[in-house]
Amino acid sequence: MSTATFQIWRGERGNGKFVDYTTEYETGMVVLDVVHKIQGSVANDMAVRWNCKAGKCGSCSAEINGKPRLMCMTRLNQLDLTQPVTIEPMKTFPHVKDLVTDVSWNYEVKKKIQKFTPRKPDAPDGTWRVQQADVDRPQEFRKCIECFLCQDVCHVLRDHRLHDEFIGPRFLIHTAQLEMNPLDTGNRLKALKDDYNIGYCNITKCCTKVCPEEIKITDNGIIPLKERVVDEFYDPLGGLFKMFR
Amino acid sequence: MSSIDVPLKGGSFGTAKFGQTQRKDKWWIEPLLVFLGYALFIVYANYAIINYNCGGRPCYEVPGTGYLSPMFSPLLTRGAPTWWPSYAPFFGTMLILWAPLGFRFTCYYYRGAYYKAWWADPISCAVGEPRKSYWGERKWPLLIQNAHRYFLYFAIIFIFILTYDAWNGLWFDGPAGPRTQFGLGVGSLVLILNPILLGLYTFGCHSFRHLIGGRKDILSTSPVRKSCYDCVSGLNRKHMLWAWISMFYVGFVDLYIRLCAMGVWTDWRIL
Ligand code: SF4
Ligand code: SF4
Numbered sequence: 001m002s003t004a005t006f007q008i009w010r011g012e013r014g015n016g017k018f019v020d021y022t023t024e025y026e027t028g029m030v031v032l033d034v035v036h037k038i039q040g041s042v043a044n045d046m047a048v049r050w051n052c053k054a055g056k057c058g059s060c061s062a063e064i065n066g067k068p069r070l071m072c073m074t075r076l077n078q079l080d081l082t083q084p085v086t087i088e089p090m091k092t093f094p095h096v097k098d099l100v101t102d103v104s105w106n107y108e109v110k111k112k113i114q115k116f117t118p119r120k121p122d123a124p125d126g127t128w129r130v131q132q133a134d135v136d137r138p139q140e141f142r143k144c145i146e147c148f149l150c151q152d153v154c155h156v157l158r159d160h161r162l163h164d165e166f167i168g169p170r171f172l173i174h175t176a177q178l179e180m181n182p183l184d185t186g187n188r189l190k191a192l193k194d195d196y197n198i199g200y201c202n203i204t205k206c207c208t209k210v211c212p213e214e215i216k217i218t219d220n221g222i223i224p225l226k227e228r229v230v231d232e233f234y235d236p237l238g239g240l241f242k243m244f245r
Numbered sequence: 246m247s248s249i250d251v252p253l254k255g256g257s258f259g260t261a262k263f264g265q266t267q268r269k270d271k272w273w274i275e276p277l278l279v280f281l282g283y284a285l286f287i288v289y290a291n292y293a294i295i296n297y298n299c300g301g302r303p304c305y306e307v308p309g310t311g312y313l314s315p316m317f318s319p320l321l322t323r324g325a326p327t328w329w330p331s332y333a334p335f336f337g338t339m340l341i342l343w344a345p346l347g348f349r350f351t352c353y354y355y356r357g358a359y360y361k362a363w364w365a366d367p368i369s370c371a372v373g374e375p376r377k378s379y380w381g382e383r384k385w386p387l388l389i390q391n392a393h394r395y396f397l398y399f400a401i402i403f404i405f406i407l408t409y410d411a412w413n414g415l416w417f418d419g420p421a422g423p424r425t426q427f428g429l430g431v432g433s434l435v436l437i438l439n440p441i442l443l444g445l446y447t448f449g450c451h452s453f454r455h456l457i458g459g460r461k462d463i464l465s466t467s468p469v470r471k472s473c474y475d476c477v478s479g480l481n482r483k484h485m486l487w488a489w490i491s492m493f494y495v496g497f498v499d500l501y502i503r504l505c506a507m508g509v510w511t512d513w514r515i516l
């Protein structure tokens with residue numbers, strides 16, 4: 001067995017420091033295994049949130065060597081173990097303890113977004129008929145596991161702290177999922193422009209880079225929404241064209 | 246809003262300083278390469294626009310051939326109009342170059358790339374930024390980015406113009422007069438590839454993808470629209486690649502024609 005050093009951020013409510021843990025590891029281990037190993041041996045009071053260890057619950061988000069990632073999906077062989085590996089909590093949300101942050105802001109944001117508003121059912125039994133080709137696009141966004149890593153890395157939230165004005169990439173694709181849904185009759189374009197402030201996104205694609213579900217957040221979600229906002233508010237010629245159609 | 250007592254503003258950890266990060270990889274390589282790539286093109290483009298006179302002859306044409314540099318196409322004028330003040334420099338390309346430059350400036354890929362590499366906003370993901378204030382694309386002047394689709398319309402016209410130039414590149418001076426003989430030179434091939442690469446870039450545009458089908462929630466009822474949309478989406482996935490290739494290729498075509506015009510390079514006739 002070989003040993004490696006992990007610098008884990010320990011502390012409460014934003015006050016704390018990196019603590020070095022040198023531990024043995026086996027090939028095939030993921031970062032969450034190491035954290036559990038340390039927690040089970042020398043740091044019984046270390047707080048870490050996790051659930052599925054399969055990359056599906058979105059609980060174990062952290063920053064490993066400075067990159068937002070799921071601890072349970074980061075294998076040790078993806079890391080350079082000749083140097084200490086840093087493990088920190090997400091920077092964008094209020095800190096609770098050690099690796100745990102309070103992500104409840106996200107749930108508040110979600111409540112602001114107009115809910116799914118389906119058209120009248122297509123059949124008397126209250127069901128709808130849709131083509132797979134038409135739900136391919138919203139389905140990509142349904143893969144989201146709400147790990148909030150994209151929210152964590154987005155510089156509008158992380159560095160500019162515009163939580164009150166900007167809903168962040170996770171909820172932009174949530175909105176895209178509703179807007180592109182063939183059954184939905186809602187219109188969230190004005191809200192996108194004025195309340196969700198899609199204009200804050202400068203399409204620098206960090207959200208796409210960190211998404212563990214490999215959702216093309218920017219290319220398939222945010223940019224198409226920006227184009228729909230242009231249709232509605234910034235395209236005088238297009239508007240004229242629509243009037244005469 | 247949050248249920249615990251740490252405010253979201255300011256955050257629990259404070260804001261990172263410029264360049265501050267725990268990232269261990271060489272995150273600065275990508276923005277550096279993008280910065281240098283654009284700088285190289287901008288420097289060359291300026292050089293090409295200013296130096297259009299190659300020893301009494303225009304640098305954008307090759308005598309005896311129908312070649313025309315894409316940086317000067319369409320050739321609206323060869324010299325300053327009579328009313329133009331003589332003390333002010335005149336570059337005919339100014340009349341046309343705003344369209345392709347505006348198209349690229351407002352392109353979603355370029356935007357993301359130059360906000361990072363030229364404006365450090367952010368310089369790289371999860372790396373601290375130099376400025377505190379931030380407007381994004383919400384306010385002027387960056388609200389102009391929303392005009393991208395208008396530049397797209399011009400860019401599509403340019404594809405046709407450059408295709409016409411490629412056609413002209415197949416005609417050479419012959420016994421019956423200038424540009425009367427059909428032929429093929431290496432330069433002709435160089436010119437033919439140009440609108441193809443530009444097309445792969447232009448037709449993978451996000452705005453084009455939206456207009457061709459993305460704006461509709463239901464595509465299955467119009468199969469033609471659906472196939473167009475799928476095609477454009479395919480190109481769109483490689484948009485970054487085509488953006489770089491087509492940009493440098495335009496510079497290369499200009500250089501090729503310039504070197505021929507200067508007599509440094511001799512164009513090889515295949516047919
Ligand atoms: S692309 Fe937009 S939403 Fe995504 S991280 Fe960048 S600024 Fe944030
Ligand atoms: S979009 Fe991706 S990164 Fe963002 S919350 Fe969902 S799964 Fe996580």
Ligand code: FES
Binds near residue numbers: 050051056
């Ligand atoms: S523990 Fe569920 S995603 Fe990592």
Ligand code: FES
Binds near residue numbers: 348352449
């Ligand atoms: S998005 Fe790049 S050309 Fe339109």
